Amino acid sequence: MTEISLIIPAYNEAAIIQATVSELDIFMKNAMPGRSFEIIVVDDGSTDGMSDKLEALDMPNLRVERHARNRGRGAGVRTGFAAAVGDYVVTLDSDLSYSPDHIPRMLAPLEEGKADIVLASAYHPDGVVRNVPWMRAKLSLYGNKVLSAGVRGQLHTLTCIVRAYRREVVKKLELVSDGKDLHIEIIQKANLFGYRLAEIPATLDWRDKSRAKRVGKGSSFPLFALSGTIASHLVYNYVLRPGAMLFLPVAALSMIIFIGAMTLIGGWLIRTVGFMEHGFFYAVYYGLRETLLQGSLTMTLTAGSAVVLLVFFAFYFQSLQSKKQFEELYLLMARMNDRLKDLERDKTD
Structure with a gap:
């Protein structure tokens, strides 16, 4: 042996x-x-x-x-x-x-x-x-x-x-x-x-x-x-491990979205306070209007990053599903192969 x-x-x-x-x-x-x-x-x-x-x-x-x-x-x-x-x-x-x-x-x-x-x-x-x-x-x-x-x-x-x-x-x-x-x-x-x-x-x-x-x-x-x-x-x-490669781009996009959102919200609050002398609803409306007009680039970058982030999440969940299907199929085929070998062995004996 x-x-x-x-x-x-x-x-x-x-x-x-x-x-x-x-x-x-x-x-x-x-x-x-x-x-x-x-x-x-x-x-x-x-x-x-x-x-x-x-x-x-x-x-x-x-x-x-x-x-x-x-x-x-x-x-x-x-x-x-x-x-x-x-x-x-x-x-x-x-x-x-x-x-x-x-x-x-x-x-x-x-x-x-x-x-x-x-x-x-x-x-x-x-x-x-x-x-x-x-x-x-x-x-x-x-x-x-x-x-x-x-x-x-x-x-x-x-x-x-x-x-x-x-x-x-x-x-x-x-x-x-x-x-x-x-x-x-x-x-x-x-x-x-x-x-x-x-x-x-x-x-x-x-x-x-x-x-x-x-x-x-x-x-x-x-x-x-x-x-x-x-x-x-x-x-x-x-x-x-699909998540390993996606971690860095997802983290970067999340950071861009967070910073962009905080910048827009901060600008809106500051402008709203500046318009408060004209009344609450007026201040809220014009504060938001001015923020969107002056922060259009920030808003575009933030919204674009959010869309790309959603695409990455879609890829991630799709890859997880494909990985799970492959693993289940491979294990099933392996069991079938073992069964065929057992049958061949029994037939030979």
Whole structure:
């Protein structure tokens, strides 16, 4: 019985894949003796001969799953999940930027029954980031801060591939993302099932010096290369917790409305007092008239802000309704899927 399945999705990593797999194999045998394990490399449609490099390795516990074409990291992880047979499943990056010594640290909370999913977090208060280009590191940090707001600060790093799972989790979740969004999709759906998520401080160290040159290749400015990821983070933040993204604009509009309303009311009261010598009703009417005439810009800004605020509230309640419908539908489909699996199992038996 295999205890641990180590999954490495990789694309065109022929230059480093043998060293990665060998280092991982040596670490597991030395640091975790007596533990049975398998290493699953998912070749995501590589064109640089990476599969040949893997076939040349004499490693009985190595398995290679292949995609006919490049489909993305998420597809690679999902293929690895489907192939894994271990009680615990660990996903790793192909260049071991998170060193193998994170593996036993991630497995510990699972084996102690304290968590169902454990994430390695370089952006944890005790985490470390080394040799990552400054622009890349900052964008990733703040992108994860945005996502963290979506889970109420429960986690510091939501986009890292380096994680450990109980096998039940990876078999239970129905996942669809082919790209890096899979990491966030897993957290979103794991929360729906009430799975316990934990985080360990981690060290991210880009040991492959050529990696920095490949990031943003084809773009004159790194931000352009990461714009899709940033947009994706904002979308998922909105999906995870709609109110988190709407808080700032709603607060700003509310402040504008409050200040505008207080300005208009204050001006009206001052003018009304000035007209009191002509009688109460005269003072009230002309005080209001003069306030509206002289404060037309303030009134327009206040009224416009109120209309926009109502639109934001409409978006908020609509998004809450959509989120609730999605969660109910997903849970229903998951129950149906479990029932179908039970029926198939009964039929086989």
